[in-house]
Amino acid sequence: MTPPDEALPQERRFLGLSAGTWPRILAPLVMGLLLLGGWEWAVRHFAVPAYIVPGPVQIAQTLVKDWPTLSGSLAVTLRITLLALLVAVSAGVALSVLFSQSKWVEMTFLPYAVMLQVTPVVAIAPLIIIWVDNVQASLLICAWIVAFFPIVSNTTIGLNSTDRNLVDLFRLYGATRWQTLVQLRLPAAMPFFLAGLRISGGLSLIGAIVAEFVAGTGGASSGLAYRILESGYQLQIPRMFAALALISFSGVVIFLALSLVSHLMLRRWHESALKKDR
Amino acid sequence: MQEDGTIAASDHTAPARNHGTAPGTLPVVSLRGVTKRYGNGTLAVRGLDLDIAAGGFVSLLGPSGCGKSTVLRMVAGLSPVTAGTIDWPRATHDARGTPRPKLGFVFQEPTLMPWQTAIDNVALPLRLEGVAKAERHRRARKMLALVGLSDFAESYPRELSGGMKMRVSIARALVTEPEMLLLDEPFAALDEITRFRLNNDLLRLWEARRFTAVFVTHSVFESVYLSERVIVMAAGPGRLHSDLSIEAPVQRDEAFRTSPDYAALCRTVSGALERAMAA
Numbered sequence: 001m002t003p004p005d006e007a008l009p010q011e012r013r014f015l016g017l018s019a020g021t022w023p024r025i026l027a028p029l030v031m032g033l034l035l036l037g038g039w040e041w042a043v044r045h046f047a048v049p050a051y052i053v054p055g056p057v058q059i060a061q062t063l064v065k066d067w068p069t070l071s072g073s074l075a076v077t078l079r080i081t082l083l084a085l086l087v088a089v090s091a092g093v094a095l096s097v098l099f100s101q102s103k104w105v106e107m108t109f110l111p112y113a114v115m116l117q118v119t120p121v122v123a124i125a126p127l128i129i130i131w132v133d134n135v136q137a138s139l140l141i142c143a144w145i146v147a148f149f150p151i152v153s154n155t156t157i158g159l160n161s162t163d164r165n166l167v168d169l170f171r172l173y174g175a176t177r178w179q180t181l182v183q184l185r186l187p188a189a190m191p192f193f194l195a196g197l198r199i200s201g202g203l204s205l206i207g208a209i210v211a212e213f214v215a216g217t218g219g220a221s222s223g224l225a226y227r228i229l230e231s232g233y234q235l236q237i238p239r240m241f242a243a244l245a246l247i248s249f250s251g252v253v254i255f256l257a258l259s260l261v262s263h264l265m266l267r268r269w270h271e272s273a274l275k276k277d278r
Numbered sequence: 279m280q281e282d283g284t285i286a287a288s289d290h291t292a293p294a295r296n297h298g299t300a301p302g303t304l305p306v307v308s309l310r311g312v313t314k315r316y317g318n319g320t321l322a323v324r325g326l327d328l329d330i331a332a333g334g335f336v337s338l339l340g341p342s343g344c345g346k347s348t349v350l351r352m353v354a355g356l357s358p359v360t361a362g363t364i365d366w367p368r369a370t371h372d373a374r375g376t377p378r379p380k381l382g383f384v385f386q387e388p389t390l391m392p393w394q395t396a397i398d399n400v401a402l403p404l405r406l407e408g409v410a411k412a413e414r415h416r417r418a419r420k421m422l423a424l425v426g427l428s429d430f431a432e433s434y435p436r437e438l439s440g441g442m443k444m445r446v447s448i449a450r451a452l453v454t455e456p457e458m459l460l461l462d463e464p465f466a467a468l469d470e471i472t473r474f475r476l477n478n479d480l481l482r483l484w485e486a487r488r489f490t491a492v493f494v495t496h497s498v499f500e501s502v503y504l505s506e507r508v509i510v511m512a513a514g515p516g517r518l519h520s521d522l523s524i525e526a527p528v529q530r531d532e533a534f535r536t537s538p539d540y541a542a543l544c545r546t547v548s549g550a551l552e553r554a555m556a557a
Contacts, residue, residue, distance in 0.1 A: 058336060163389060165385045165387060165389040166389055168356050168383075168385075169383065169385075169389060169402075170349075170406065171355075172354055172356060172381060172383055173402075173403045173406045173407070173454075174356070174406070174407045179406055183402075183405070184391070184407075187391070187393045188391075188393075190393070255318060268393075268434055269392045269393045269434050269435070270392065270393075271436075276540065
């Protein structure tokens with residue numbers, strides 16, 4: 001007799017996660033610990049002074065000690081980042097929809113969107129900071145410029161690559177432009193948009209940091225980039241590293257959060273979100 | 279040259295008749311001198327005259343490039359005619375005098391929206407018409423039952439097999455109770471066993487609901503098995519070559535598919551197709 005659990009093999013689970021998920025979490029974690037351990041060992045062994053390279057332990061201590069200052073800066077930077085992403089998403093999707101409705105609009109405006117993208121933001125940030133009185137607003141504009149193009153470009157491709165037969169089907173049933181947009185083109189563009197969103201999430205953080213650097217100590221801003229500059233002048237290298245760690249960590253969290261959003265929205269129907277079962 | 283002929287499955291010779299329509303009854307659709315030239319100058323169809331009677335099952339058969347799909351798209355109103363007219367004598371006309379025939383269209387691909395469940399895909403035409411959700415789901419559920427997919431109403435297209443997706447596509451085309459169902463090589467991408475099954479299902483639906491079916495195919499066997507009438511088209515430019523009526527039992531099944539009658543009919547249609555390709 002075959003026991004029922006052998007006849008119907010169940011997915012093995014450990015602590016609520018499937019057996020296949022653990023290596024994906026553990027492998028990079030072990031790698032990270034090894035690297036940090038090696039770093040700490042090297043710093044101690046070669047007696048590297050903290051103002052050149054501090055060890056991870058000291059960085060962690062600084063992070064805790066300076067948390068009141070650093071957390072405030074983190075909040076400032078994250079606020080700019082998320083606002084820029086929000087504006088990039090709404091403006092980007094709106095522009096893409098406009099592009100998809102009229103070839104003329106696309107032909108007229110797309111080159112300028114590209115121009116905005118290829119011009120390095122460090123090069124235009126000083127101008128923006130001069131022109132815009134409000135430092136927060138100028139930072140927001142810089143971050144937005146960087147974040148906005150992937151959304152526009154991806155969503156436009158998505159809107160234009162709708163299944164032609166489905167478009168014909170909508171025509172056959174006399175669908176209005178609005179019905180075709182909302183019920184067909186936008187859902188069809190969703191995977192493309194979400195891919196753009198994940199790129200833009202990281203880019204808006206980069207844009208915010210770059211703009212803060214350019215605005216520098218002259219501005220009234222106090223984001224993480226400002227902390228890095230300030231710590232550099234004061235030779236407080238451990239704090240510089242602590243701020244850097246916070247920036248990387250924020251970037252990773254943003255990426256993971258947007259990946260999760262993408263997965264939740266596509267998991268029922270899109271290839272990219274399907275479990276590969278072989 | 280245009281051939282006209284009736285080929286009979288039985289020994290008795292059927293009288294030749296006008297395949298368009300019996301006198302006194304209006305055809306569902308009437309094509310006169312229909313010509314299609316694409317923007318790049320290609321002449322896809324030239325001077326096509328064709329009447330299609332109500333409730334019939336007509337196949338458009340021809341080699342690739344003979345414009346059979348183009349004809350279907352023009353009839354569906356998805357592609358404007360360059361010259362000639364397409365009239366719908368029996369259809370209701372809107373306030374501006376434009377005919378509004380109720381059509382269903384089945385593409386070669388299932389053409390489902392992957393982000394919607396089977397039932398929502400079937401209900402799409404009703405949704406676009408503004409039918410309330412409960413009502414359109416009731417009607418879509420009925421159509422799904424008719425194509426044997428009651429248990430898969432909440433499945434997404436990716437969870438369905440190729441044949442099941444095609445059934446959903448047919449259910450969607452029929453949900454509005456169309457007068458005419460246009461099918462553009464719908465089973466070409468399916469394996470033979472599935473294709474035979476769907477052939478039978480389609481015939482069963484057609485017998486039950488008596489819509490007019492226009493079926494584009496490049497398969498002689500499929501056209502003979504399904505149709506009452508086969509229009510053979512020639513290519514370069516696309517035109518009508520011969521118009522054959524298939525005098526075979528209305529009840530088509532596996533016994534018919536393996537009968538000598540069927541083989542003889544296939545040979546005749548195949549001969550017409552060969553002449554069309556040589557023409």
